[in-house]
Amino acid sequence: MMTTSNLTDERRSELKAQYADVxxxxxxxxxxxxxxxxxxxxYLVSCFFFxxxxxxxxxxxxxxxGLYMADWVSWQAQPKFRFRDxxxxxxxxRFSPLGENPNPxxxxxxxxxxxYRVDFGGxxxxxxxxxxxxVTKNGQRYDVVITDDAxxxxxxxxxxxEERNGRVSLSFGFAGNIEIRNxxxxxxxxxxxxxxxxxxxxxxYWGMNGFEVLTMIAAGPQLEEGQSNxxxxxxxxxxNAEWQHADVFMxxxxxxxxxFVGTLFAGVLAFPLAFIAARNITRSNAANWFMKRFFDxxxxxxxxxxxxxxxxxxxxxxxxxxxxxxFTDTGTLGKLYSEALENVDDKQREGVKSLGASPVEVQRFGxxxxxxPLFASQALYFWESNTRSATIIGAVGAGGIxxxxxEAMRTGTDWENVGYMVILILIVVFVFDNISNHxxxxxxxxxxx
Amino acid sequence: MGAVSQSSxxxxxxxxxxVHQHYKELARTKKLYSxxxxxxxxxxxxxxxxxxxxxxxxxxxxxxxxxxxxxxxFLPDDPLEIFRALFDLPSPYADGSLxxxxxxxxxYLFGDFYLPEYFYEMLVTLNIAFVSTLxxxxxxxxxxxxxxxxxxxxxxxxxxxxRIMELLRAFPEIVIAxxxxxxLSLGPIAAIAAVSIHTxxxxxxxxxxxxxxxxxxxxxxxxxxxxxxxERVRFAxxxxxxPNFTSYALLRAEINVRASTIIGAVGGGGIxxVFRLSLSRDHAAKTYAIILLLFVTIIAVDQLSGWLxxxxxxxxxxQFGA
Numbered sequence: 001m002m003t004t005s006n007l008t009d010e011r012r013s014e015l016k017a018q019y020a021d022v023x024x025x026x027x028x029x030x031x032x033x034x035x036x037x038x039x040x041x042x043y044l045v046s047c048f049f050f051x052x053x054x055x056x057x058x059x060x061x062x063x064x065x066g067l068y069m070a071d072w073v074s075w076q077a078q079p080k081f082r083f084r085d086x087x088x089x090x091x092x093x094r095f096s097p098l099g100e101n102p103n104p105x106x107x108x109x110x111x112x113x114x115x116y117r118v119d120f121g122g123x124x125x126x127x128x129x130x131x132x133x134x135v136t137k138n139g140q141r142y143d144v145v146i147t148d149d150a151x152x153x154x155x156x157x158x159x160x161x162e163e164r165n166g167r168v169s170l171s172f173g174f175a176g177n178i179e180i181r182n183x184x185x186x187x188x189x190x191x192x193x194x195x196x197x198x199x200x201x202x203x204x205y206w207g208m209n210g211f212e213v214l215t216m217i218a219a220g221p222q223l224e225e226g227q228s229n230x231x232x233x234x235x236x237x238x239x240n241a242e243w244q245h246a247d248v249f250m251x252x253x254x255x256x257x258x259x260f261v262g263t264l265f266a267g268v269l270a271f272p273l274a275f276i277a278a279r280n281i282t283r284s285n286a287a288n289w290f291m292k293r294f295f296d297x298x299x300x301x302x303x304x305x306x307x308x309x310x311x312x313x314x315x316x317x318x319x320x321x322x323x324x325x326x327f328t329d330t331g332t333l334g335k336l337y338s339e340a341l342e343n344v345d346d347k348q349r350e351g352v353k354s355l356g357a358s359p360v361e362v363q364r365f366g367x368x369x370x371x372x373p374l375f376a377s378q379a380l381y382f383w384e385s386n387t388r389s390a391t392i393i394g395a396v397g398a399g400g401i402x403x404x405x406x407e408a409m410r411t412g413t414d415w416e417n418v419g420y421m422v423i424l425i426l427i428v429v430f431v432f433d434n435i436s437n438h439x440x441x442x443x444x445x446x447x448x449x
Numbered sequence: 450m451g452a453v454s455q456s457s458x459x460x461x462x463x464x465x466x467x468v469h470q471h472y473k474e475l476a477r478t479k480k481l482y483s484x485x486x487x488x489x490x491x492x493x494x495x496x497x498x499x500x501x502x503x504x505x506x507x508x509x510x511x512x513x514x515x516x517x518x519x520x521x522x523f524l525p526d527d528p529l530e531i532f533r534a535l536f537d538l539p540s541p542y543a544d545g546s547l548x549x550x551x552x553x554x555x556x557y558l559f560g561d562f563y564l565p566e567y568f569y570e571m572l573v574t575l576n577i578a579f580v581s582t583l584x585x586x587x588x589x590x591x592x593x594x595x596x597x598x599x600x601x602x603x604x605x606x607x608x609x610x611x612r613i614m615e616l617l618r619a620f621p622e623i624v625i626a627x628x629x630x631x632x633l634s635l636g637p638i639a640a641i642a643a644v645s646i647h648t649x650x651x652x653x654x655x656x657x658x659x660x661x662x663x664x665x666x667x668x669x670x671x672x673x674x675x676x677x678x679x680e681r682v683r684f685a686x687x688x689x690x691x692p693n694f695t696s697y698a699l700l701r702a703e704i705n706v707r708a709s710t711i712i713g714a715v716g717g718g719g720i721x722x723v724f725r726l727s728l729s730r731d732h733a734a735k736t737y738a739i740i741l742l743l744f745v746t747i748i749a750v751d752q753l754s755g756w757l758x759x760x761x762x763x764x765x766x767x768q769f770g771a
Contacts, residue, residue, distance in 0.1 A: 317505030
């Protein structure tokens with residue numbers, strides 16, 4: 001609890017006079033923080049207009065945002081009802097996630113096959129028949145009449161219905177949407193989860209649950225001549241057409257390899273070069289200067305430029321990525337190593353030198369033991385951070401999972417694959433983060449991280 | 450220690466012998482571990498190299514002789530072309546193709562005064578980097594106090610905030626950029642969001658470590674005077690950590706300039722995108738002009754930020770990992 005002070009005015013002015021420098025602040029100093037904040041805000045506002053943000057946001061396709069986010073964790077079935085001369089026909093696209101002869105429980109039909117019912121969960125369903133689609137949304141019934149050249153908006157249509165060029169469309173929210181035309185009714189029905197994650201419809205294991213798969217592997221009849229059921233299962237899993245597990249794992253391994261080899265080579269090359277760059281070890285200003293500018297050059301040309309350059313030289317693939325990381329990090333590690341060398345304790349070197357050691361021995365026994373843990377720790381830190389950056393330079397063609405991610409995003413429909421790869425990347429980064437942290441704390445002690 | 454005869458080695462008593470023995474054993478174990486580490490590393494390395502070579506589209510050994518072909522075949526018509534491309538001056542080789550259309554990219558500001566295309570694109574990239582650093586740094590600044598064990602008693606709050614930071618740090622930037630590019634169309638906004646989100650995670654971690662190392666005496670003083678949590682953070686912690694925060698933010702700005710260049714190349718706009726385009730279209734003069742501009746800009750940003758950091762926190766801003 002604050003207590004009110006009982007200073008008299010007299011005493012107050014006395015104190016002010018006594019400690020003038022405490023009560024009087026330099027106005028420049030006083031207003032500097034405010035001025036900096038105002039300048040930063042002004043900068044942000046100017047950038048707001050520089051990037052034309054209002055325009056971009058008004059042009060944005062916000063409806064897509066929800067769709068794409070939903071795609072990360074859900075999938076769609078896309079059946080089609082066609083009005084043929086022979087009657088009503090139910091069709092699925094090729095390579096449908098439902099398999100070749102689907103009979104999902106959310107589609108039912110009359111015996112004669114002239115009326116189909118599609119359920120959208122709750123009190124939402126449609127009845128499709130020649131010339132008429134009865135839509136029931138939240139218990140309310142709407143009749144969409146189909147003439148020879150257009151589908152007609154129902155008279156009691158709510159705002160949820162949309163009509164364009166003789167096509168009537170309606171969304172059931174997450175559960176899906178429909179589009180009614182004069183020739184067909186298209187249905188998009190959405191479900192939670194990743195469809196066919198383990199086995200695609202072409203596999204004998206498709207549609208089985210985990211227990212059934214295990215029984216099949218252990219005791220089921222042989223599925224393929226000359227191949228055990230286990231190897232069929234592994235093969236079908238790895239070459240799943242929708243999820244491409246084998247390819248994803250391969251690309252992820254490439255990314256890991258790029259970071260590992262690139263950083264290792266960079267560390268190995270930067271090690272001797274740093275001795276040349278360090279003022280206190282190589283007593284030649286020209287050599288120091290030249291080496292340091294060389295490191296600056298490697299660093300400043302930027303990983304992106306090296307990546308694009310080596311992609312042109314070696315062709316797309318992990319070698320280009322390794323070379324890009326190697327070049328950039330030779331510069332970065334070389335700079336850090338030479339700075340560490342310049343800070344070493346000279347007493348140990350003098351001690352070794354006084355025993356009559358050769359110049360190489362002085363470095364080996366007087367310097368290296370001091371800096372090696374630090375060097376290894378810095379290399380480990382870059383290994384870990386390169387695992388992250390290898391993803392992104394992969395996207396410009398330098399190999400690894402980056403390109404695969406970019407391709408999956410470009411199609412605009414494979415967001416569940418993007419989600420899968422993101423999860424794998426996160427796992428790899430977390431694991432490496434922990435390994436690197438653990439090793440580093442062993443090398444240079446807990447407090448130094 | 451008494452006098453030790455020069456001719457024969459000194460006699461060791463049993464205790465010293467045991468110590469000596471022990472030391473030798475330890476040294477042997479250490480050597481064994483070193484060899485094992487090097488051995489395992491070499492095996493992994495060879496396997497990794499073989500794998501990389503096998504899955505690359507061009508093979509390393511086959512491609513080595515052609516290593517410099519690309520550079521040798523990729524030369525501008527004359528060295529001055531690079532500067533004409535850089536400053537958008539008309540080219541004597543102009544044949545109406547995209548390769549020599551340097552003047553097309555001019556951004557007229559007023560009258561005849563124009564900003565050359567690549568300077569404009571570089572400005573876009575720099576703005577992406579600085580805006581992301583400010584936005585990400587601002588959010589990290591707010592978050593970091595909730596992750597510091599000396600300010601927040603609740604383990605659950607700290608755990609959640611730290612995990613959020615880790616997630617933001619590890620989430621691939623390219624996915625955020627790609628997702629936003631699909632919604633907002635390709636351009637700098639997607640890049641800003643991607644780089645900002647990564648910045649929150651990266652700076653948040655550094656920030657809360659600084660806060661945890663802060664001297665708690667001012668905090669105790671304020672607590673004794675009855676200050677609220679917010680007042681304690683504002684008057685006891687912030688003044689202590691602000692120089693280090695600014696220094697880290699400047700370091701991050703350097704990194705973000707590079708990051709936004711790369712993000713640009715995969716569709717985020719700015720210099721990265723024009724660079725990728727000019728390289729894939731074989732426009733040598735333009736490519737070298739961009740490399741030159743990028744090189745100079747990155748060095749300038751590094752120097753400026755280094756100077757500011759040195760001014761703010763002294764040489765300790767340059768000790769890394771130690």
